[in-house]
Amino acid sequence: MWIPLGALALAVLAGCGKAPDEHAAAPASATATGHAQKLADGIIVRLDHSPQQVRLQAVDESIVHVTAVPDGKFDLPASLMAVKTGGDAKFTVEETADAVTLKTSRLSAQVSLRDGAVRFFDASGKPLLAERADGRTFQPETIEGKPYYAVRQRFESPADEAFYGLGQHQNRQMNYKGEDVELAQHNMDVGIPFVVSSRNYGVLWDNNSITRFGDAREYQPLSQSLKLYDADGKPGGLTASYYDAGGSLKLKRVEKQPDYQYLKDVAQWPSESPAKTTGKVVWEGSIEPAVSGVHKLRLYASSYAKVWLDGKLVYDDWRQNWNPWYHNLKLPMDAGSKHSLRIEWLPNEGYLTLLHLDPLPGDEQNELSLFSEVGHAVDYYFIAGDNLDQVVAGYREVTGKATMLPRWAYGFWQSRERYKTQAEILDTARRYRELGLPLDNVVEDWSYWPEDAWGSHDFDKARFPDAKGMVDQLHAIHVQLMISVWPKFYPETKNYQELDAKGYIYRRNVEKKEVDWIGKGYFNAFYDPYADEARRIYWRQIQEKLGAIGIDAWWLDASEPDTHSNLDIAERKLRMGPTALGPGAAFFNSYPLMHTAGVYEGWRRDHGDRRAFILTRSAFAGQQRNAAATWSGDVASRWSNLHDQISAGVNFSLAGIPNWTTDIGGFALEPRYEKPNKADLDEWRELNLRWFQFGAFSPLFRSHGQFPYREIYNLASPGSPIYDALAYYDRLRYRLMPYVYTLAGDTYWKDGTIMRGLVMDFPADAKVRNIDDEYMFGPAFLVAPVTAYKATSRPVYLPAGAGWYEFHTGKFHQGGTTIQADAPLARMPLFVRAGAIVPTGVDIQYTGEKPDAPVTLLVYAGANGQFSLYEDEGTTYGYEKGRYSRIPLSYDDAAKTLKLGKREGDGSGAPAKRTFVVRVIREGKANADGADAGGDVNVVYEGDEVAVKL
The missing domain is CATH 2.60.40.1760 (glycosyl hydrolase (family 31))
Structure with missing residues (x-):
């Protein structure tokens, strides 16, 4: 109610252990x-x-x-x-x-x-x-x-x-x-x-x-607000049929609800049915609403599932069995009308339910x-x-301001679930260098520790005999190492015992005798970051074992926290507390903010002027101040999941946190990709290439996932078309690094947003408001990823109010129109706005290479434009003290003049004297990726204003 x-009625508000609001006692x-x-x-x-x-x-x-x-x-x-x-x-x-x-x-x-x-x-x-x-x-x-x-x-x-x-x-x-x-x-x-x-x-x-x-209402079981009919039209429920792997019917009964949403629900699996790892379940019948309007249905599913409403297939997808997720469906229905429903599911030890809500009254x-x-x-x-x-x-x-990440974070990262040995990590970095493929970061995922010592932060000596030497060897070839550290501990570890003695462990997971999925399964629990002392202890523990050997960045996984996967929400709230500030339910969403705060603050205390960098699977308001980026979690290797990432990343960025990334290729694989035939292998490679193209124009550029391995040279053989296309986008990202790092700098200096919803730059164009498969990458690039198998073209809406150049060909289009854009396998549709000024660099192998090299300014004619090239030391906090260089750039289209303004800042991170190469792209003038635009003008810049006639 x-x-x-x-x-x-008056009620006493509960405190939560923190100081009251400082304005409560202000003078009246x-x-x-x-x-x-x-x-x-x-x-x-x-x-x-x-x-x-x-x-x-x-x-x-x-x-x-x-x-x-x-x-x-x-x-x-x-x-x-x-x-x-x-x-x-x-x-x-x-x-x-x-x-x-x-x-x-x-x-x-x-x-x-x-x-x-x-x-x-x-x-x-x-x-x-x-x-x-x-x-x-x-x-x-x-x-x-x-x-x-x-x-x-x-x-x-x-x-x-x-x-x-x-x-x-x-x-x-x-x-x-x-x-x-x-x-x-x-x-x-x-x-x-x-x-x-x-x-x-x-x-x-x-x-x-x-x-x-x-x-505001929670979604409810179907029978809560709908009248259900079985396959024969009898009221009371849906007909549920359970089949074995051979297709034989083993159980047929009427059920009120497909009810396998959480771990506790799977326990009610019927004993008469085959094992949950094989077979198929079908629910069929009809639903009848009591009120008219657009009804909302929410499918929660993993494994293969299909849903038909009124005979129309409205869902057909796959998710890994241990990580189900929701899919929203809408169906207009009149009160008293019947609508057919059919669900087919291959359980494979997965989860499934279908929930419903009646329409809200009026226009609510x-x-x-x-x-x-x-x-x-x-x-x-x-x-x-x-x-x-x-x-x-x-x-x-x-x-809080978005703290700047180190420059290398905007290069390419290679990750795998998981590098099992020290040799695998070093071999990966060396192979990238040997092949001339740019790389800045290798990521070590979980389980580098001894099997029974999660939370010890120790390397397993049998597989990582010289962890510090490994880090040193990576640094010698200009490769960083990010490492996965969880907020999870086994009770036998000294780190657990230290935290538990202070009351900083969520004990319910252990009290419930919950074991994880490692080896024989081990008791485990998560720590409580809501106490300042707990955060300091956690940081000290990882600093003493990992930070001290030169680890460059922290992958804070499972920061929701995921204390035990597929628990129901009520149980999750209990296992996330009690926190030092109050019940877990009251702080359900803020765990990642507090967790990252402790690591960031500890790094700033102990690592001097060296920039911190955190990657986390969850985020909360304010997390940008903790040098924390977020990735989109354990998404699946599906074309549908690739499409989903676009709106996910754009809206994450519009929520105020600028640094975001995905598992390129999708983390978890459909079984058909594990041992693929030729057709499946071709699709696997194409999916990875299309995701890689999207990743090259994401704020952070990171490949990660399960077997088959995701290294460029493992996805395709050197010299093959897929390999060449992957290598092209890797090198393109680095050639665009002057532009990309300026966008990164602007997240701090201008509170900027890198991955931009079209509505940000084209607010007057109502057509862009619902587009879920395009976005702006900074002010210049319109990105239109390909999200369908074997597609060689796709429709692209070019927003009104601007002219647009195809980046790869230089072909010009007026805005306010939809075109059928070419999308050959090797190239993603990519457009540049008229008036854009895009600084580009030479080919490099890592972000800090060749800092004095010439910068090419691509000037896209047809409109006036502005940009400002930002540079700094790249790895320090000197920018907080004014140590940086910014060169304002402005283009006057009528006068055909580019102006390089007087340098701002103290010039740190940029050469005092630099050569700029200016290339103009105009309508009807051939251009291949800005590399051979012709009409070059060389400019020597020494910090004072220069005007260039083009």
């Missing part, structure tokens, strides 16, 4: 009518006829922090995600009989005295966002004996609004308008409670628990709505901007 604030200065209590950075508004109060804090001129409590008490726990909850912006307060308004120079926030709803306006009075009058609700909850609230805030939303961000989700959702998104950390799914709007604002929802955008589905299971208050930041880049910048003002 949802309880409106005005009707809510009431206005004449007594509704507004002025604070140093805002106001507290008391409502008429209600115990609720609303606090507004001016974080800056464009950001307002809104906190609403049901009982007038603001003694709230400190935020984990926010580093700035208030500010020193100038503001004024106005009060009328109906409302109190806080105004800054850029916006105003108005609180209704009747119901507490907040409305936001720009400086001219134009409405930006409005809470619904009845949209704020609290539901009392008791979590592990402590009082909390489930909280929800609904906002009005016009029909033409689009929403993005919210983290990384694998349901091919680009525009979230009218969609449901659950933010609950999971392998492959990352919940970041920051949503941005096409109306140029964002809402950062400050809550650490499971959160839902859209429909299309609102902006945020709900969290556990909280103390409605707490969010309204962030306004002139464009989405400014909105993302506002998010980082609240949650």
